[in-house]
Ligand SMILES: Cc1cc2nc3c(=O)[nH]c(=O)nc-3n(C[C@H](O)[C@H](O)[C@H](O)COP(=O)(O)O)c2cc1C
C-alpha cells in the first residue's frame with residue numbers, strides 16, 4: 001500500500017477497504033454535493049500573511065475548551081456507525097482520540113453504547129444528542145450520559161429531517177445485522193434495516209423517530225433536563241447563534257453536517273465571521289465541515305473560532321487501521337498544524353490573529 005502522507009490519502013485507502021454502501025454512507029453529501037465541495041473550497045480559498053523573524057523553536061498548540069486543557073484546538077465530531085469502518089468501532093476511535101488528550105464527541109447513533117465508550121475512554125467525553133419524538137428516550141439518554149461521566153452535550157439542530165443523500169438511496173443503505181444503534185437498543189430501536197427497497201434505511205429510521213418539531217422551546221427543555229453545558233451543533237447564521245446564547249447555549253458549533261443536510265447551504269467557513277461577530281466572545285465557537293489540513297485550524301482561529309471538529313478523516317483512519325489508523329490521522333493533522341504555526345510565525349495560539357488573513361486583491365483595489 002502507498003504510504004498515506006495526508007488525510008486525503010486516508011480517504012483513498014479507506015475506499016479500497018470498505019463496501020460500496022458503507023463508503024457511500026460516510027463520504028456522501030446531500031443532493032448534488034455542492035455544499036460538501038464548498039466546505040473544503042472555502043478553507044482552501046483563504047490565503048495567509050505569514051509573519052517572519054519570530055522565534056518559533058518552542059511551539060505550543062494547546063488551549064482550553066470548556067475549562068479543559070487540550071493539546072490542540074481540535075475535537076472529533078460526533079459521527080454514527082463507526083463499526084461500518086472497523087469491528088471495534090467507536091471503542092477503537094475513543095481510545096485513539098482520548099489517548100492523545102483530545103475530546104471525543106460520542107454520537108447518539110453510535111454502534112457501541114455510550115457506557116461502553118466511556119469505559120474505553122482515557123480522557124474527556126462530550127455526548128451528541130438527537131432529540132426523539134418520544135421525549136422519555138431523550139431524557140433517558142441525557143441521564144445515562146450524565147451517569148457515565150460525559151461532561152457536556154452537543155444538541156444537533158440541523159436534522160429536523162435527514163438530507164437526501166442519493167448514494168444511500170441508490171445503495172439502499174442498511175446497517176449490517178452485526179451493527180446496531182447500540183444506545184437505542186434498550187428502547188427496542190437498535191436496528192436500521194428494512195423500509196422501502198428504494199430508500200435509505202437511515203432515512204426511514206429518522207423520519208419515524210426524530211422530532212421534526214424541534215424549536216427554541218425544545219432547547220429550553222433540554223437545558224432544563226441537565227446541569228451540564230449544552231452546545232448547539234448545526235448553526236449557520238449569526239442571529240441563530242445569538243438566540244442560542246439567549247437560550248443558554250454554552251457553545252456554538254458552526255456546522256452544516258459535512259454537507260449532508262441542505263445542499264446549496266452555505267459553507268461553514270464563509271459564515272464563521274458573521275457568527276463570531278454575533279457571539280462576541282461570550283461562548284466558544286467551534287467549526288466543522290471541510291476541515292482537512294492543519295493550516296485550516298490556523299485559518300479558523302484567525303477568524304475567531306476557538307477550535308475545529310474533525311469529521312470524516314477520522315473514519316478513514318479507522319477503516320484503514322483501527323485505533324492505530326485514527327492515531328496516525330490525528331498525529332498527521334497535529335504535525336501539519338505545528339508546521340503551519342511555525343511558518344506563520346506563531347509560537348502559540350495566542351499569536352494567531354486576524355492580521356494573518358490576506359485581503360483579496362479586489363478588496364485592495366476598492
Ligand atoms: C458518517 C457520518 C456520520 C455522522 N453522524 C452524525 C451524528 O450522528 N450526529 C451529528 O450530530 N453529526 C453527525 N455527522 C456530522 C459530523 O458531526 C460533522 O458535522 C461532519 O462530519 C463534519 O464534516 P467533515 O466530515 O467534512 O469534517 C456525521 C457525519 C458523517 C460523515
Ligand SMILES: CC(C)CC(=O)C(=O)O
Nearest residue numbers: 080109159202206257260
Ligand atoms: C443516522 C443519521 C441520523 C446519522 C447522521 O447524523 C448522519 O448520517 O449524518
